[in-house]
Amino acid sequence: MKHHMHRFRTRAVTTALALMFAANTAWAVDPFQVRDIRIEGLQRVEPGTVFASLPFRVGDTYSDEQGSAAIRSLFGLGLFTDVRIQVSGDVLVVVVEERPTVADVEFVGTKEFDKDALKKSMRDVGLTEGRPFDKALADRAEQELKRQYINRSLYGAEVVTTVTPIERNRVNLTFTITEGDPAKIKEIRIVGNKAFSESTLRNLFELDTGGWLSWYTKSDRYSRAKLNADIETLRSYYLTRGYLEFRVETTQVAISPDKQDIAITLNITEGERYVVSSVRLDGNYLGKDDEFKSLVTIKPGEAYNADRVAETTKAFRDNFGNFGFAFANVEARPEIDRSNNSVALLLVAEPSRRAYVRRINVVGNTRTRDEVIRREFRQFESSWYDGNKIRLSRDRVDRLGYFKEVNMETQEVPGIADQVDLQVGVEEKPTGSLQLGAGFSSAEKLALSFGIKQENAFGSGNYLGLDINTSKFNRTIVLNTVDPYFTTDGVSLSVDLFHRNSRPYNDQGGNYQLETTGAGLRFGVPFSEIDTVYFGGTVERTTIKPGTNIPAAYLAYGDKFGYTSYSFPLSIGWARDNRDSTLVPTTGRMQKLNAELGVAGDTRYLRSSYQYQQYIPLNKQYTLAFNGELGYGKGLSGRPFPVFKNFYSGGLGSVRGFEQGTLGPRDVTGSVIGGTKKVTLNAELLTPFPGAGNDRTLRMFGFVDVGNVYGEEQKFELSDMRASVGIGLSWISPVGPLRLAIANPVRKFAGDRIQKLQFQIGTSF
Known part of the structure; x- marks a missing residue:
């Protein structure tokens, strides 16, 4: 501590002397009856706190033993730096000097931690504004700060405490921190391995000796918790491959004298590899032995696998739970035969009681x-x-x-x-998300989209979303809200308000517009835990505003049926989703089927779509993903399919490598008009990002996209399909999931508009 602590050391000496001579003070006074007790020196401590700690009251007989006990009791409160008892006739005067209180705690030089987080850790050791201060408390605070920095591999961090007295017996505390550079792992050694190479075992670890992405993953920073997790991963690796008696003998962590380099050495004993010879059941299986046997995933003749043993015992306990036995005990007892390197497993069950x-x-x-x-x-x-x-x-x-x-x-x-x-x-966790999108093209130069979504508005479980597109040729504003429990039975209610204003994708420009305004209402009825059926209706007004380069199809439709159309489509749909996650799915399937039927107003049509997604985990690191989408539209009652209901394809979400929405039929002017039939097929292989280890928030993917859009009179031809291949980056960023794709069209035709680099925040496929 600095020189500001000098006055507090002096008080500490006074305290010690007071305790040493308390007996002498009391000894000099003959016992007498106390007529009054006065307390002097209090500033913030309540008098009642002092009176409650005194072993005597007015009217009691005062003695030297009581005086000594009183001084010890008051010092034990931890509120005073000095305590004296003075006798004036038959009146006792208790003179105290309060400890200073902490007025403010400040941190200087910290970059690794947020100051609010450090203040919280100080509160945990008892150092916070308004609390009494002493040197021992400051020492504990210093040690806690150093411990926090050691946990971040900053072993060379230095902490200097400055105590500044201020008015009313208070102090300001300033912790000046010199963080230094973090210690990096320079070497990881595994000694004693025979069955597997050292490099194979090291690749299992989250910790490593660093790479070009270590600034992001911090995988080369030592952490005891991470090392323990890696040791468990290593143990699991051996135990799932038959090495039943594997153990880690010692763990050595050495740090260099300059506290910058760390070396880790693990000494292991592999033991022998054991094969399962038999699996037997013992105990009470509620008379359902065959049912429990069907849950066994351990197979005789295969190497002992601790994961399968754990899966089997868990499946047994879960199955007991299905019958109401919450406290079932299932134990796997290995019977080892070292002469044959085999192990017999005995699964012993006791269901206990129903609950x-x-x-x-x-x-x-x-x-x-x-x-x-x-x-x-x-x-x-x-x-x-x-x-x-x-x-x-x-x-x-x-x-x-x-x-x-x-x-x-x-x-x-x-x-x-x-x-x-x-x-x-x-x-x-935060349930709001910000969605941003951008694309570059010769027609639009830079197109931006913006959206704000709140999945759990005000903690109600309701969804609220706003989407805005500021594109030069497509301007959109959509407001959507969903109440997932509109009724107590789980029927959902969705309300949509939208306004869209679109213009052609044309290098020569054009000023015609297609304007759509409307509102929709949709209900969702759950039919099972993963199946929901949707139905609803929409009111729309669509206006074709003629201008230069307007497609002939739009003029023809407007001349025959009017340039303003009112539509009242009804919709029905079905969705099934059992993916393990909506944000980063690794397994499961999602299907959506929707149909929109124009039954009133100026239009008569059917517009339907189907989407299928499948995620297949190849292992812990690799996932194979498939996506397929089909769209079909048809005019009814002798009327053509409305051109403003056409499907579009191209870009993120469909066939990457082509400009957004530019595939399919075009007018003689070159304007994209979409089509009544749509096919999109996507396949992705998601892999770890180089240097990021097993971090699932940052991944790479390779993809193949195939698709196209066809007009009402066009036949579906495979030879017309566009295709692209490429690689991309997936990152769960603070503002939402970001996907960046670099695509190379491998099947394209003259006039196709290529856009090799595309990215978007808040999308998949």
């Missing part, structure tokens, strides 16, 4: 209302414990997309053997 769910408690939702979470539950209070319904409830809450984590824990009810409570813990 009811007494109460469901929801914690962690600081923003989202309780009812938004509880209405997703399929396990109810005062009902039999059902493992399937509990897992389904957890998945439904997770699929809301409002939370980083959703955990469900079963807690026994004290004193009641057949009841449990469910503790549902959630961790909130």
